[in-house]
Amino acid sequence: xKVFTEISALRAYLKDTxxxxxxSGQHLSVGLVPTMGFLHEGHASLMKRARMxxxxxxxxxxxxxxxxxxxxxxxTYPRDAEKDLALAKQEGVDVVFxxxxxxxxxxxxxxxxxxKELTAKLCGASRPGHFDGVTTVVGKLLHIVxxxxxxxxxxxxxxVAVISQMVGDLxxxxxxxxxxxxxxxxxLALSSRNVYLSPEDRKAALVLSRSLQQARSKAEESEHVxxxxxxxxxxxxxxxxxxxxxxxxxxxxxxxxxxxDDITSLKDSEEDVLIALAVRFGKTRLIDNIxxxxxxxxxxx
Amino acid sequence: xKVFTEISALRAYLKDTxxxxxxSGQHLSVGLVPTMGFLHEGHASLMKRARMxxxxxxxxxxxxxxxxxxxxxxxTYPRDAEKDLALAKQEGVDVVFxxxxxxxxxxxxxxxxxxKELTAKLCGASRPGHFDGVTTVVGKLLHIVxxxxxxxxxxxxxxVAVISQMVGDLxxxxxxxxxxxxxxxxxLALSSRNVYLSPEDRKAALVLSRSLQQARSKAEESEHVxxxxxxxxxxxxxxxxxxxxxxxxxxxxxxxxxxxDDITSLKDSEEDVLIALAVRFGKTRLIDNIxxxxxxxxxxx
Numbered sequence: 001x002k003v004f005t006e007i008s009a010l011r012a013y014l015k016d017t018x019x020x021x022x023x024s025g026q027h028l029s030v031g032l033v034p035t036m037g038f039l040h041e042g043h044a045s046l047m048k049r050a051r052m053x054x055x056x057x058x059x060x061x062x063x064x065x066x067x068x069x070x071x072x073x074x075x076t077y078p079r080d081a082e083k084d085l086a087l088a089k090q091e092g093v094d095v096v097f098x099x100x101x102x103x104x105x106x107x108x109x110x111x112x113x114x115x116k117e118l119t120a121k122l123c124g125a126s127r128p129g130h131f132d133g134v135t136t137v138v139g140k141l142l143h144i145v146x147x148x149x150x151x152x153x154x155x156x157x158x159x160v161a162v163i164s165q166m167v168g169d170l171x172x173x174x175x176x177x178x179x180x181x182x183x184x185x186x187x188l189a190l191s192s193r194n195v196y197l198s199p200e201d202r203k204a205a206l207v208l209s210r211s212l213q214q215a216r217s218k219a220e221e222s223e224h225v226x227x228x229x230x231x232x233x234x235x236x237x238x239x240x241x242x243x244x245x246x247x248x249x250x251x252x253x254x255x256x257x258x259x260x261d262d263i264t265s266l267k268d269s270e271e272d273v274l275i276a277l278a279v280r281f282g283k284t285r286l287i288d289n290i291x292x293x294x295x296x297x298x299x300x301x
Numbered sequence: 302x303k304v305f306t307e308i309s310a311l312r313a314y315l316k317d318t319x320x321x322x323x324x325s326g327q328h329l330s331v332g333l334v335p336t337m338g339f340l341h342e343g344h345a346s347l348m349k350r351a352r353m354x355x356x357x358x359x360x361x362x363x364x365x366x367x368x369x370x371x372x373x374x375x376x377t378y379p380r381d382a383e384k385d386l387a388l389a390k391q392e393g394v395d396v397v398f399x400x401x402x403x404x405x406x407x408x409x410x411x412x413x414x415x416x417k418e419l420t421a422k423l424c425g426a427s428r429p430g431h432f433d434g435v436t437t438v439v440g441k442l443l444h445i446v447x448x449x450x451x452x453x454x455x456x457x458x459x460x461v462a463v464i465s466q467m468v469g470d471l472x473x474x475x476x477x478x479x480x481x482x483x484x485x486x487x488x489l490a491l492s493s494r495n496v497y498l499s500p501e502d503r504k505a506a507l508v509l510s511r512s513l514q515q516a517r518s519k520a521e522e523s524e525h526v527x528x529x530x531x532x533x534x535x536x537x538x539x540x541x542x543x544x545x546x547x548x549x550x551x552x553x554x555x556x557x558x559x560x561x562d563d564i565t566s567l568k569d570s571e572e573d574v575l576i577a578l579a580v581r582f583g584k585t586r587l588i589d590n591i592x593x594x595x596x597x598x599x600x601x602x
Contacts (some may be wrong), residue, residue: 007472022323110419111436115412135412136471143472169412170437171308171444276391 001089002287003096007104010097011200014278019057029054032147032174034138037061038078038192039087042182046151047091049179059088060097062104067133078195097145104140113139113170115162117182118257121249122158122276123287130288134159135166142167142174150174155181155189157289158272161255181289183209189288201281204243208277208288211237213277219266219292227251228262230275238279247278254291266292303354304391308405308445311398315446318357331353333448333475337512338362339379339493340388343483347452348392349478352438359446360389361398363405365567368434374584379496398446405441414440414471416463419558423459423551423577424588435460436467443473451475453593456482456490458575458590462556482590484510490589502582509578512538516576520567520593528552529563531576547581548586555592567593 004010006091014030021028031054033046039061050057068074081098088096112132118124119131142150152160160178167176182190187209188202197205211234218225218233231249238244251260254274266273276289305311315331322329334347340362351358362385369375382399389397413433419425420432420459443451453461461479483491488510489503498506511536519534520525532550539545547566552561555575567574577590 011474019323019328022320025324027320109470111414111416112466113412113414113471117411140472143474146474166412168442169410170414171441173312173444173447266507 001085001093001096003085003098005103007099010095011144013095014058018201020289021055023139026055028056029149030056030058030145030147032141032145033057033059033093034075034141034150034152035059035061036192037084038080038195040182040190040192040194041085041197042153042155042190044087044091045182046153046179047088047093047258049177050149050151051092053149053177054147055094055276056101057093058095058097059093060099060141060145062097062099062137062141064133064137065105066109066136067130069127069129072127073196078192095171097141101289104137109136111219112136113127113166115165115169118158118162118165121252121257121259122248123156123216124158126247126278131162135162138171139166140162142172147174149177151177151179153181154178154291155191155287155289157254157276157291158257161257163257166215187213189286191286193284193286196284197281201243201284204241205279205281205286207238207241207244208279208286212275212288212290216290216292223267224265226262227260227264227266230266234275234277238277243281245280247280248276250274250276252276256285269294302386302394302397304386304399306399306401306404307543308400311396312445314396315357315359320403322356327356329357330450331357331359331446331448333359333361333442333446333451334394335344335361335363335442335451335453337364337493338385339381339383339496341373341483341491341493341495343454343456343491345388345392345551346483347454347480348389348394350454350478351450353574354391354450354478355448357396358394359396359398359448360394361400361442361446362444363398363400363438365434365438366402366406367410367437368427368431370430373428374494374497377532379493398442406436410437413437414467416466416470419459419463419466419556422553422560423549424457425459425463427548427579432463434462436463439464440467440471443468443475448475450478452478452480454482455479455592455599456492456588456590458555458577458592459558462558465556466506488514490587492587494585494587497585498582502544502585504515506580506582506587508539508545509580509587513576513578513589513591525566528561528565528567531567532563535576535578539578544582546581548581549577551575551577553577570595 004021018028031050063077113135114132164176234249252274253271273292278287319329332351414436415433465477516531553575554572574593579588
């Protein structure tokens with residue numbers, strides 16, 4: 001496994017490798033797994049999928065400052081490069097890209113990639129500027145690595161929708177592959193931020209997956225159930241947990257991200273329905289979601 | 302010469318050609334000349350330069366709606382695909398990309414690439430949204446063609462600065478090559494919009510190059526001359542032409558595009574100095590510019 005910290009060296013290596021493959025008549029396919037590190041089994045599932053589908057797997061590890069708000073956790077975001085490299089090796093990653101902030105932003109960027117409408121609600125509303133930071137850095141990484149496929153976790157469902165929109169609108173030559181949420185045995189969605197949780201918070205946080213699970217059951221029982229009814233149930237269940245403080249409980253079409261209002265019944269949505277939650281436990285903000293498909297329910301919680 | 306109207310067909314052709322070159326051990330370099338068509342000798346100079354420096358030359362012709370304001374000349378912008386193709390062939394272009402608006406924007410784009418600061422003045426101020434349209438479409442074209450080099454005329458000096466900034470900030474893997482302004486024998490900078498000019502306007506428009514030429518002479522005589530003195534001379538000369546209506550006469554550092562105020566003397570600029578003009582003759586808005594280098598004057602008018 002090769003580790004690069006410099007863009008130019010990574011690019012030269014990837015170009016050489018592709019060129020040499022082509023010389024022997026092989027189309028080398030490259031899969032990129034972009035991460036902020038502190039890797040867990042969710043990331044491992046992305047690496048596994050990339051490993052299956054590509055000749056060369058690139059993992060990037062970069063805590064991207066421009067997607068954090070001024071009062072967010074950029075400084076304290078958990079980092080453990082050594083452990084990350086060990087996991088990457090174990091998952092058969094070929095190349096790790098581990099740049100410094102100075103390498104990615106040698107000068108403050110004057111250029112921003114923005115996606116409108118899809119970013120108006122959910123984390124886009126709670127975290128102003130967040131998605132501009134995400135799309136800009138993902139654009140940079142795609143330009144640096146030129147992958148055939150890029151793998152993203154469905155836990156950040158809005159991010160998947162936003163990046164897919166960007167790639168389509170800008171004719172970026174890459175296929176975005178969303179991968180299912182990975183959960184602990186008790187249902188907690190894996191997140192690097194779970195390490196922030198006290199044992200009490202950790203236990204309280206199970207209310208997220210539990211409330212989504214209940215909403216799923218309800219939706220399976222009756223397709224006439226309205227968004228308002230489901231929203232109220234979820235909110236009540238979360239509010240019954242004293243340590244939980246709701247940031248949002250939102251229902252949108254997916255991947256169009258068009259908000260559904262309370263009087264809509266699930267069957268009237270033109271696209272699949274995303275139920276997305278953001279809830280604080282102390283200073284830790286967790287997100288979770290489920291997608292109810294038009295033909296049943298995927299992403300089982 | 303091959304002509305493509307579809308992105309997928311163009312992309313497949315370029316990939317095949319590169320792959321086949323690599324199979325025989327050759328690194329194929331691709332030069333892109335992005336234009337809005339109605340080609341003139343200015344464009345021809347870009348194609349010539351691209352022809353010299355690349356194995357494969359791609360010319361794109363696309364009048365990009367999203368860089369025109371609602372009251373601008375998108376509908377009436379001159380078009381002549383047949384003549385353009387003949388000139389492209391004559392200049393040894395290998396591939397012409399001639400997409401429809403529907404091919405480039407099958408749905409209204411929700412994604413925008415924006416460059417701040419450099420776009421605040423000059424045409425960015427006179428034409429709100431213009432540069433977002435330019436950077437977004439150039440980003441799309443770069444993603445579609447993946448060129449090694451892209452060629453732009455220095456007549457749109459601010460555009461050159463903005464695109465170079467975008468490419469650097471977003472780690473796009475392409476070298477931007479600015480090419481000198483091409484002029485008629487009497488000094489008028491070539492522009493597709495020159496066809497709009499009546500014979501009287503055409504004659505009056507010579508005041509642009511004449512005033513820049515005079516500013517250059519003045520700057521060569523004394524490096525202590527101030528921006529304010531030069532600006533006043535240029536303005537007076539243009540205002541002496543009854544058919545001319547000034548949009549702007551601006552002095553900025555180049556390529557940083559930081560405006561210089563009137564009390565600055567030319568020698569105090571940290572970078573080269575761009576003098577940029579936009580002037581209306583009837584409904585036709587023309588631009589012209591000159592760059593005064595720290596070590597003399599380039600882009601002679």
